[in-house]
Amino acid sequence: xxxxxxxxxxxxxxxxxxxxxxxxxxxxxxxxxxxxxxxxxxxxxxxxxxxxxxxxxxxxxxxxxxxxxxxxxxxxxxxxxxxxxxxxxxxxxxxxxxxxxxxxxxxxxxxxxxxxxxxxxxxxxxxxxxxxxxxxxxxxxxxxxxxxxxxxxxxxxxxxxxxxxxxxxxxxxxxxxxxxxxxxxxxxxxxxxxxxxxxxxxxxxxxxxxxxxxxxxxxxxxxxxxxxxxxxxxxxxxxxxxxxxxxxxxxxxxxxxxxxxxxxxxxxxxxxxxxxxxxxxxxxxxxxxxxxxxxxxxxxxxxxxxxxxxxxxxxxxxxxxxxxxxxxxxxxxxxxxxxxxxxxxxxxxxxxxxxxxxxxxxxxxxxxxxxxxxxxxxxxxxxxxxxxxxxxxxxxxxxxxxxxxxxxxxxxxxxxxxxxxxxxxxxxxxxxxxxxxxxxxxxxxxxxxxxxxxxxxxxxxxxxxxxxxxxxxxxxxxxxxxxxxxxxxxxxxxxxxxxxxxxxxxxxxxxxxxxxxxxxxxxxxxxxxxxxxxxxxxxxxxxxxxxxxxxxxxxxxxxxxxxxxxxxxxxxxxxxxxxxxxxxxxxxxxxxxxxxxxxxxxxxxxxxxxxxxxxxxxxxxxxxxxxxxxxxxxxxxxxxxxxxxxxxxxxxxxxxxxxxxxxxxxxxxxxxxxxxxxxxxxxxxxxxxxxxxxxxxxxxxx
Numbered sequence: 039x040x041x042x043x044x045x046x047x048x049x050x051x052x053x054x055x056x057x058x059x060x061x062x063x064x065x066x067x068x069x070x071x072x073x074x075x076x077x078x079x080x081x082x083x084x085x086x087x088x089x090x091x092x093x094x095x096x097x098x099x100x101x102x103x104x105x106x107x108x109x110x111x112x113x114x115x116x117x118x119x120x121x122x123x124x125x126x127x128x129x130x131x132x133x134x135x136x137x138x139x140x141x142x143x144x145x146x147x148x149x150x151x152x153x154x155x156x157x158x159x160x161x162x163x164x165x166x167x168x169x170x171x172x173x174x175x176x177x178x179x180x181x182x183x184x185x186x187x188x189x190x191x192x193x194x195x196x197x198x199x200x201x202x203x204x205x206x207x208x209x210x211x212x213x214x215x216x217x218x219x220x221x222x223x224x225x226x227x228x229x230x231x232x233x234x235x236x237x238x239x240x241x242x243x244x245x246x247x248x249x250x251x252x253x254x255x256x257x258x259x260x261x262x263x264x265x266x267x268x269x270x271x272x273x274x275x276x277x278x279x280x281x282x283x284x285x286x287x288x289x290x291x292x293x294x295x296x297x298x299x300x301x302x303x304x305x306x307x308x309x310x311x312x313x314x315x316x317x318x319x320x321x322x323x324x325x326x327x328x329x330x331x332x333x334x335x336x337x338x339x340x341x342x343x344x345x346x347x348x349x350x351x352x353x354x355x356x357x358x359x360x361x362x363x364x365x366x367x368x369x370x371x372x373x374x375x376x377x378x379x380x381x382x383x384x385x386x387x388x389x390x391x392x393x394x395x396x397x398x399x400x401x402x403x404x405x406x407x408x409x410x411x412x413x414x415x416x417x418x419x420x421x422x423x424x425x426x427x428x429x430x431x432x433x434x435x436x437x438x439x440x441x442x443x444x445x446x447x448x449x450x451x452x453x454x455x456x457x458x459x460x461x462x463x464x465x466x467x468x469x470x471x472x473x474x475x476x477x478x479x480x481x482x483x484x485x486x487x488x489x490x491x492x493x494x495x496x497x498x499x500x501x502x503x504x505x506x507x508x509x510x511x512x513x514x515x516x517x518x519x520x521x522x523x524x525x526x527x528x529x530x531x532x533x534x535x536x537x538x539x540x541x542x543x544x545x546x547x548x549x550x551x552x553x554x555x556x557x558x559x560x561x562x563x564x565x566x567x568x569x570x571x572x573x574x575x576x577x578x579x580x581x582x583x584x585x586x587x588x589x590x591x592x593x594x595x596x597x598x599x600x601x602x603x604x605x606x607x608x609x610x611x612x613x614x615x616x617x618x619x620x621x622x623x624x625x626x627x628x629x630x631x632x633x634x635x636x637x638x639x640x641x642x643x644x645x646x647x648x649x650x651x652x653x654x655x656x657x658x659x660x661x662x663x664x665x666x667x668x669x670x671x672x673x674x675x676x677x678x679x680x681x682x683x684x685x686x687x688x689x690x691x692x693x694x695x696x697x698x699x700x701x702x703x704x705x706x707x708x709x710x711x712x713x714x715x716x717x718x719x720x721x722x723x724x725x726x727x728x729x730x731x732x733x734x735x736x737x738x739x740x
Contacts, residue, residue: 040279040311041286042344043383044184047116049079050425050432051347051384054404056081058106059090060393066106069391070113072405076415077422078115081390082349083107085120085190086152088169089127095165098172111182118349118386119183121173121274123166124190125152134161139199143246147196151397156199157266158207163273170274171281178282186287187349188274191316194292197300198263200243209238211262225535226254250455254536260450264302272309286311290349293340294333299453299465302446303340304486313341316350316388317377321363325473327672330373331654332472332482334380336444338436339484341381345433348374348382353414354402362400367413368731371421372670375428375733379656379668380481381436384425427688428735431666434658438483439643440475441494442468445487448504451536458528459560461581462624467501467526470627474634479646481656491516496641498634499525499547504532507539510546517550518614522641524633525551527582527622528558551620552590552611559583559601567600567623569607577632579607579623586622594636597623608633610640617641653677653728665738671728681726685736694726694736 044051053073058066073081084091084103092098110117131138131149137159140146147154155162170188177183198204216222219235228234233252235241244256275287288310293303294317307313315337319326337346353370355362365373374385392403404418452464475482475498483494487509491497497516502509510530517523530547532538539545542554560582561567569577571594583597586606595608602622611618617640621633638645649655654670666688669679684695728734 041284042311043286044080044116044118044312044347045285046181047080047184049429050378051080051386052076052422052425053078053081053115053390054387055085055350055389056083057086057389057391057393058083059087059102060395061391063102063105065391066109069405070109070115072410073115073390074113076404076419077426078390079384080116080118080184080386081110082118082120082187082386083110084122084173085187086122086125087120088122088125091122091173092127092169094129095133096168100176103177107177107180107182111180115182116184117180117182118185118187119173119177120187121166121170121189121278123169123188123270123274124155126155126162126165130161130165134159136201136203137162139196140201140204142198142200142244144200146201151195153191153195155196156201156203157263157270158199158201158204163270166270167273167277170277174278174281178278178285183282183285185312186275186278186282186285188271188278188287188289191290191292192267192271193264193301197267198259200245204266205242207266208243208259208262209241211265212241212258213238215258226252226258227535227537228252253451253454256454257447257451257536260300261302261447264300264305267301268306268309271306275309288312288314288347288349291315291337291340292317293336294329299446299449303336304446307340307342313337313344313346314349315346317348318350318352318356319365319373321359321361325652325672327373327376327652327654327670328473328476329469330376331380331476332469334377334382335438335482336484338381339444343381343435343438343483345383345435346381347384347386348377349386350388351377351385352402353387353404353406353418355400356402357398357400364402366731367417370414370417371424372672372731372733374421375424375668375735376654376670378425378428378431379436379654379658379670381658383432385421424689427691430688430737431658431735434660434664434666436481437657437659438494439480440496440498440641441483441485441491442472442475442498442500443487443502444468444484445502445504447534448502451504451532452501454536458558459581461563462501462528462560464501464503464528467624470630471498471500471524471526471634474627474630477631477651478634478638479649479655480638480643488512491521492519494521496522496524496637496643499523499529501526502529504534504536505530505546506534507546510550513547514550514613517616517618520615522616522637523550523618524637525618525620527584527624548589550611550613550618551609552588552613552618553606553609553620554587554589555622556585556587559585561600565600567602567607568598569595569623569629570598571595571608575632577607577629578626579629580626581624582622583607584622586620591618591620648680650677653679655679667726667734667736667738669726669728669734669736671730671732674730676730677728678725679728679734681724681736683739685738688735688737689733694734695724
């Protein structure tokens with residue numbers, strides 16, 4: 039079985055993408071000296087170096103990479119070595135212009151960026167296999183090598199090509215998937231609009247049409263594109279496994295960013311030896327630390343709960359958003375340790391030294407343009423020391439409280455044209471439900487709709503438009519066995535081919551919810567509805583309403599106005615030993631919290647009201663029973679966190695809580711994310727003080 043942790047790495051991973059080819063070799067010695075000063079343990083190398091490693095087809099130049107890997111090894115720095123297949127050289131495209139992808143509109147992209155690849159191109163596959171083989175043979179046994187890094191951020195910026203080569207490949211994929219053109223016609227519902235095919239040769243990719251194309255065809259093409267990219271990853275992975283046994287193989291995911299919604303990471307998580315992820319804060323006015331937590335939880339879930347690795351994030355601002363603010367003092371460390379709290383085995387960055395040229399020259403780095411006399415550099419050095427102090431958490435697992443169902447195929451289907459209300463956004467509902475759980479200080483696992491859910495007292499279905507009959511049966515059995523389920527509107531509507539389930543809405547979920555929906559009545563812009571419930575409680579909804587008919591469910595909240603006035607808005611059904619809730623409108627944050635609170639009570643999920651808002655408390659635990667508490671304060675005020683007993687705060691090395699009945703005060707050092715003189719403990723029994731913007735990590739006693 040392949041190794042699943044970076045070979046030879048004895049500490050948490052800390053470092054970043056290192057691109058020394060952008061600098062004269064005289065800078066390399068300075069780089070490794072600074073890496074040692076910062077506590078760097080691993081760097082990613084060679085990701086965009088194909089043109090340098092193979093300047094002409096079949097002619098390799100490894101001299102510079104030999105010297106670099108030897109230098110890094112001499113200084114005790116492990117290497118995550120990239121296969122540079124995300125950026126083929128200019129000579130390749132000159133020889134094979136057909137390997138440049140074509141858009142659905144018929145435009146062929148030009149050379150000059152990255153990831154500009156038709157993944158069906160046989161010429162690309164041959165060239166990619168060639169450079170991967172050459173690297174594996176030369177460096178597979180190099181003592182610095184810890185991890186193979188295949189390609190880079192698959193699906194960015196091009197996830198699908200629509201050229202004639204892809205058309206032929208798509209037809210082969212359809213034959214392998216369905217077995218006959220008749221089965222394709224049935225799955226796609228081609229009887230509608232007279233689209234029936236008489237042979238595979240008549241089938242093309244879903245290119246631009248005068249009006250809406252076949253939705254099932256579009257959905258299958260997204261599956262085909264994802265599978266095709268994954269084929270190329272497996273090709274490289276298998277070469278590396280054969281020629282460099284014992285070295286784990288990964289590729290960097292982007293699980294929770296919209297740029298990579300074309301990738302089915304449930305499938306990809308089964309293909310890599312170690313799940314790794316890139317995450318960048320989305321500065322859109324929201325509480326960015328919640329999206330960070332969501333990304334980390336989703337990545338851990340894709341890894342099956344096992345430790346994973348944050349392979350890229352930023353020390354400060356990025357360069358590709360409309361506005362790119364710098365991170366506030368302490369925010370870099372807080373971001374990094376939030377990922378570690380949620381299962382990452384370290385914190386890596388893009389990149390080590392900030393570029394002077396190219397498209398990302400204004401993207402922050404560990405060594406900024408201003409050099410070492412900068413706040414960013416000082417925080418990098420402090421973070422390196424902090425991660426070294428947390429070495430003992432390696433191999434432990436984050437402890438979840440509840441689950442949220444997540445399925446990329448459903449997002450793909452939901453995003454197609456002509457849905458009842460374009461203002462309904464399935465991802466927005468997922469974000470909102472996650473935020474409601476986050477604000478109740480619950481750690482979330484994400485789960486596939488057909489996976490085993492028995493470990494979770496509460497499961498939330500934010501908006502899964504596509505759901506198989508098997509998934510519906512899985513949720514029924516979950517509730518009957520004692521689980522609590524919360525389902526949002528427009529879920530369970532279609533099967534895996536985007537065909538509406540037979541019978542009334544909500545299709546696959548009718549039985550478990552104990553209701554039918556006779557009709558949807560989406561709301562107009564700015565239209566709101568009031569919902570009345572127990573004791574005169576009032577909720578607010580927008581975007582969507584439904585005419586719900588209970589068939590075993592009880593009405594808990596009713597529409598007070600709007601199209602469905604007087605009808606059920608929120609229902610609850612007792613089924614077996616469990617409970618199923620249904621929410622038929624888009625609730626605002628306060629209203630959604632009321633539903634989540636009621637569901638948590640049903641599920642027996644403990645109330646954590648004593649924790650302040652925007653103060654995270656996450657636990658990791660080892661197989662030996664050792665427990666760790668991470669407390670991250672995202673606010674501008676000091677906060678107190680309940681502490682069960684006593685323990686040792688690892689970042690400062692101080693005893694905290696109550697030891698033999700004696701509270702502990704401050705430690706000599708300054709913990710990561712804190713300012714000099716801030717307290718580590720507190721004179722109040724059972725409380726841990728977390729200063730504004732700071733992080734505390736406690737090894738709990740007992």
